[in-house]
Amino acid sequence: MFEIIRNIGAFVLALGILVAVHEWGHFIVARKCGVKVLRFSIGFGKPLYKRITSTGMEFVIAAIPLGGYVRMLDGRVDDVAEQDMAASFNIQPVWKRFAIVAAGPGINFLFAILILMIVAMIGQDKAKPFVGEVTPSSYIAATGVEAGDQIIEIDGAETRTWQSVNIELMRFIGADNIPLTVEKPNGQVVSYDMKMPNWQFDPESDDMFSSIGFEPFRTKPSKIIALVSPSGPSDQAGLQENDEIVKLNGTFMAEWGQIVDYVAARPNETVEVEVLRDGQSEVFEVTLGERETPTGTAGLLGISSQVGAYPENYYFHDKSGPFDALVKGTQETWRLMTLTVEMLGKFINGDVAVKNLSGPISIAQGAGMSASYGIIVFLGFLALISVNLGIVNLLPLPMLDGGHLMYFTAEWITGKPVPEAVQEIGFRIGGVLLFMLMAVAIFNDINRIT
Known part of the structure; x- marks a missing residue:
C-alpha cells in the first residue's frame, strides 16, 4: 500500500512540475509577444484551485493531472473587444505564433539542462x-x-x-x-x-x-547483516545489524548466495540461525516469511547484507563547477534528445516492439522508484521525462505542438494560412491517433501489472 501511495505521490509531483514548466514556456513567450492569456491550467477537468491574477488571467489547478494548457485570446473562438484586438493570438505574425507554440517543448529541454546541471554541481x-x-x-x-x-x-x-x-x-x-x-x-x-x-x-x-x-562488476555481498527489516522475521527473532551468519539449521554457509538459496527454498518454515555477535556464537529461531517471485513463492529472512567497498x-x-556543469547538462540533454528520436524511429521500423510503449502507470512506477533512491535519481528521472515530453510534443501530429508548428511552417512557405477545414480534419485525425497511442500504452501498463 505504501508503495502505491509513494508511486502516485511521486507521479503527481513529477508530472505537475513538468506540465507547469511546459505551459509556462507557452505563457511567458505569449506575454512577451503581446498576446493576452485567459487561463493557465495545470491539469484537466474540475478545478481544485482557482485564482484570478492581477492581469485578469485565471490560474487553475485541476483534478486530472495528465496535462495542462494555456488558453489565449483568439478571435476564431472568442468575442474580442476592439481594444483587445491587437492581443489576439490569431492575428499575430506567423513567427510570433511559431515562437509561442515552440516555447513549450523548448522550455522542457532547457529545464532538463538545468536539472542535469544541478545534479552535476551536487556531485x-x-x-x-x-x-x-x-x-x-x-x-x-x-x-x-x-x-x-x-x-x-x-x-x-x-x-x-x-x-x-x-x-x-x-x-x-x-x-x-x-x-x-x-x-x-x-x-x-x-x-x-x-x-x-x-x-x-x-x-x-x-x-x-x-x-x-x-x-x-559488482562487489560481492558478505555474510554480515547490514540491515534488518523492521517487524520482519529476523527482527522478530532478535537478529541485529553486524551479526555474521555462520550456519542455517546446522549447515555451514560459505557465502551470501548460499544463504539466499537456502532461505528461498523454505517459505514459512522455522530455521535455526547461528550467528557471530561480538565474537560470540549465538543461535536464534527464525520463522521465515514469504515473497512472490516469477518462479513462485520464496522464503524471506528480512535482512540485507553488507557489501564490500569498490576498489578505488x-x-x-x-562533481563539476557551474560552467562545466552547464556544459555537461547540455551535452547529456542533447544525448537524451537524440536517443529519444532514435528510439521513436525504432518503434516505427519495428526494432522495438509496440508492447514496450509505456503509459502513465509505468511512469508512476518509475517516479516512485526513482524517488525511493533519493533526490539525485529523482532529478535524473525528471530530466529524462522532460526531454521525452518535449520530443513527443514536437511530433507533427495535429493536437500536439508539432502539429501546430507544421501548419505554421506551411503558412510561412505559402504566405497564407492552412484552410480551417483542412486544419479541422487534421485535428480529428491527430486526436484519433493520440487516443490509439494512449490506449496501447495503458493496455501495456495493465499487462505489466497483471
Whole structure:
C-alpha cells in the first residue's frame, strides 16, 4: 500500500512540475509577444484551485493531472473587444505564433539542462564501467572482451559510467554489430567490432547487459547483516545489524548466495540461525516469511547484507563547477534528445516492439522508484521525462505542438494560412491517433501489472 501511495505521490509531483514548466514556456513567450492569456491550467477537468491574477488571467489547478494548457485570446473562438484586438493570438505574425507554440517543448529541454546541471554541481560517486562476469560463448565473449576490461567508448562516444554505456547500447537495438573500445587491466586500449547476429533484446523483460553476455562488476555481498527489516522475521527473532551468519539449521554457509538459496527454498518454515555477535556464537529461531517471485513463492529472512567497498580505481566522484556543469547538462540533454528520436524511429521500423510503449502507470512506477533512491535519481528521472515530453510534443501530429508548428511552417512557405477545414480534419485525425497511442500504452501498463 505504501508503495502505491509513494508511486502516485511521486507521479503527481513529477508530472505537475513538468506540465507547469511546459505551459509556462507557452505563457511567458505569449506575454512577451503581446498576446493576452485567459487561463493557465495545470491539469484537466474540475478545478481544485482557482485564482484570478492581477492581469485578469485565471490560474487553475485541476483534478486530472495528465496535462495542462494555456488558453489565449483568439478571435476564431472568442468575442474580442476592439481594444483587445491587437492581443489576439490569431492575428499575430506567423513567427510570433511559431515562437509561442515552440516555447513549450523548448522550455522542457532547457529545464532538463538545468536539472542535469544541478545534479552535476551536487556531485555523486559513480561506478566506472568495468566488466564483471562474462558468459562463455556469448556475443561479447566471442569478441574478446574479458572480465576486468573497462568499456571506454561505444561507436566513438565516451562511456565514463554504466548509464552512458546503457544509453549508447540502446542506439544499436536492431543492429548487427556494435563498435566498442575497452581498456585492459594492463592499460592497453583495444577496439572491437562486436558482431550481433540475431540479437534478441526485449527492453520489457530482458537485461541488456545479460543479453549481450556480461554482467557489470559488482562487489560481492558478505555474510554480515547490514540491515534488518523492521517487524520482519529476523527482527522478530532478535537478529541485529553486524551479526555474521555462520550456519542455517546446522549447515555451514560459505557465502551470501548460499544463504539466499537456502532461505528461498523454505517459505514459512522455522530455521535455526547461528550467528557471530561480538565474537560470540549465538543461535536464534527464525520463522521465515514469504515473497512472490516469477518462479513462485520464496522464503524471506528480512535482512540485507553488507557489501564490500569498490576498489578505488573502479569509481570516481563526479562533481563539476557551474560552467562545466552547464556544459555537461547540455551535452547529456542533447544525448537524451537524440536517443529519444532514435528510439521513436525504432518503434516505427519495428526494432522495438509496440508492447514496450509505456503509459502513465509505468511512469508512476518509475517516479516512485526513482524517488525511493533519493533526490539525485529523482532529478535524473525528471530530466529524462522532460526531454521525452518535449520530443513527443514536437511530433507533427495535429493536437500536439508539432502539429501546430507544421501548419505554421506551411503558412510561412505559402504566405497564407492552412484552410480551417483542412486544419479541422487534421485535428480529428491527430486526436484519433493520440487516443490509439494512449490506449496501447495503458493496455501495456495493465499487462505489466497483471
